[in-house]
Amino acid sequence: MLVFWEQRLVFLATPKTGSTALAVAxxxxxxxxxxxxxxxxHTTVQRYHRFIGPYLKVASGHDFTTVALMREPVDWLGSWYRFRRREDLLDENASTRNMSFDDFANAYCETPQPGFANVGAQSRFLTPPGRQPVDRIFRYEDIGTFVDFLEDRLNCEIILPRLNVSPEADLALRPETLVRLQHKMAEDLALYSEIGGGTAR
Structure with missing residues (x-):
């Protein structure tokens, strides 16, 4: 999470959306x-508005605009799968090294989810039911639009480094698994569709 005081702007770091590179830049x-x-x-918008936002408003006398990135949901899950295949992952119970992405996706669809597949949902991070959502959401896949927005607000050039890249892996899914996953991720897919074309929500 990054707070830009003068610009009244807060960047909330959605997991698996390049937040490490953005933080470095x-x-x-x-x-x-x-x-x-x-x-x-990775403070969620709900926790931000409960704990951090009120303090910033009292201290500054102003509301802050929250911004965040959202990744295409199936690709986002694939990023989690690849991240948890790393050799340096300390928690063996969270490792996905000995399973396919299809296995991981099916585990994500289970209720309850096994520990290695319990990675949350972007919709709950960004737009919790009955709670104030992130003010502006941008597509990770069109990060250039987000960088343009930041350059305008922060009045500087931004060059993103390539950091924290997960190992490559086969992300093939059986058709029936994809259908099941789309049902499980319906809220995320709907939210991603609303953002549309790399524009802010």
Whole structure:
């Protein structure tokens, strides 16, 4: 999470959407940068509005605009699968090294989800039911539009490094698994569709 005080702007770091590269590029411009532990780095919009937003408003006398990225949902899940295949992953119970992406996707669809597939949902991070959503959501796949937005708001050129890249892996899914996954991720897919064409929501 990054807070830009003068610009009244807060970047909420949706997991698996390039937040590490953005933090490296923007940290020197931010008034507040929270990069660890992960539970704070990836503060959800609901926790932001409950704990952090009110403090910022009292301290500054202004509301802050929240922004975040969203990744195509199936690709986002594939990123989690690849991330958890890393050799340096310390928690063996979270590892996906000994399974296919199809196995992982089916596990994600289970209720309850096994620990290795319990990775949340972008819709709950960005637009929790009955709660205030992120003000502006941009597509990860069109990150250039987000960078243009930031360059305009922060009045500087932004060059993103390539960091924290997960190992390559086969992300093939059986047709029946894809149908099941689309049903499970219906809220995420609908939200992603609403964003549309790389424009802000």
């Amino acid at each position: 923007l940290e020197s411009l931010a008034s507040v940068s929270i990069q660890r532990p992960p539970v704070l780095k």
